[in-house]
Amino acid sequence: MSFAPQKKQSYGADPNSIRESDKYTTEYVRGFVEKWDELIDWEERANSEGRFFIDVLKARQKQSVLDVATGTGFHSVQLLKAGFDVSSADGSAEMLAKAFENGVAHEVVLKTVHADWRWLNKDIHGKYDAIICLGNSFTHLHDEDDRRRALAEFYAALKHDGILIIDQRNYDTILDHGFSSKHKYYYCGNQVSAKPVYVDDGLARFEYSFPDGSKHNLNMFPLRKSYMRGLLRDAGFQKIHSYGDFQEEGEEKDPDFFIHVVEKEFCNE
Numbered sequence: 001m002s003f004a005p006q007k008k009q010s011y012g013a014d015p016n017s018i019r020e021s022d023k024y025t026t027e028y029v030r031g032f033v034e035k036w037d038e039l040i041d042w043e044e045r046a047n048s049e050g051r052f053f054i055d056v057l058k059a060r061q062k063q064s065v066l067d068v069a070t071g072t073g074f075h076s077v078q079l080l081k082a083g084f085d086v087s088s089a090d091g092s093a094e095m096l097a098k099a100f101e102n103g104v105a106h107e108v109v110l111k112t113v114h115a116d117w118r119w120l121n122k123d124i125h126g127k128y129d130a131i132i133c134l135g136n137s138f139t140h141l142h143d144e145d146d147r148r149r150a151l152a153e154f155y156a157a158l159k160h161d162g163i164l165i166i167d168q169r170n171y172d173t174i175l176d177h178g179f180s181s182k183h184k185y186y187y188c189g190n191q192v193s194a195k196p197v198y199v200d201d202g203l204a205r206f207e208y209s210f211p212d213g214s215k216h217n218l219n220m221f222p223l224r225k226s227y228m229r230g231l232l233r234d235a236g237f238q239k240i241h242s243y244g245d246f247q248e249e250g251e252e253k254d255p256d257f258f259i260h261v262v263e264k265e266f267c268n269e
């Protein structure tokens with residue numbers, strides 16, 4: 001597998017056949033990384049998420065946080081500003097470089113680590129109170145073995161009472177009823193569009209279009225919610241609380257995203 005920076009995305013003659021967990025290393029090319037913040041719009045995203053993650057972490061007295069899908073640094077920066085001790089990991093060197101730059105612009109210094117989830121503990125030392133894996137990132141793993149391996153690595157990098165906060169698109173709705181979006185969470189930029197161009201049980205190929213006419217893609221695995229919760233249980237996590245678009249389940253009809261707050265230790269509320 002190569003971490004070398006690429007200039008252009010390339011999926012070959014049959015893009016829908018590309019279903020590999022290593023693919024992300026060549027999907028986040030510089031041109032796409034430069035556009036990522038247009039896609040998510042930091043200000044709008046901060047407004048739509050509010051204090052959700054800060055409140056979840058503070059309610060459980062968590063201080064050290066490992067952001068394993070740092071991307072351009074949105075959550076690392078928010079949490080650093082809120083006083084958490086954050087380490088920022090990602091398997092894309094392009095993303096980490098952009099995250100560090102964004103940190104400087106927000107007057108914080110990111111502790112960045114170049115690491116793939118599947119071998120996380122090779123590069124990450126120490127145990128954390130919390131791990132966050134946000135922005136529909138886990139969907140990049142196309143093989144079940146890789147998903148299980150990554151979750152085992154997350155589990156091992158947490159303290160005995162650590163928590164994992166991991167999110168995903170509502171792929172159940174996309175698979176069963178087709179795609180629609182409130183355009184309110186995650187990809188908040190109003191001049192951009194993010195939509196699937198191909199979907200089957202093993203692939204959701206998304207296209208991201210920008211006002212300058214440029215387009216980029218991501219090939220992702222459509223995780224069903226119950227399957228994802230099963231994987232988390234199998235990894236050894238004791239308690240899983242799932243939210244829909246930052247609300248208690250049932251309060252938000254057909255959410256765009258699910259956020260799972262997952263605890264290592266069993267505790268009665």
Ligand code: SAM
Pocket residue numbers: 021024028040068069070071072073074089090091092095115116117118133134135136137140141
């Ligand atoms: N969390 C950010 C956000 O919400 O804006 C970024 C989300 S982006 C959809 C997914 C990120 O996960 C990318 O930065 C990508 O490099 C990273 N990623 C995907 N697969 C990975 C893996 N196996 N190991 C480490 N990072 C990975």
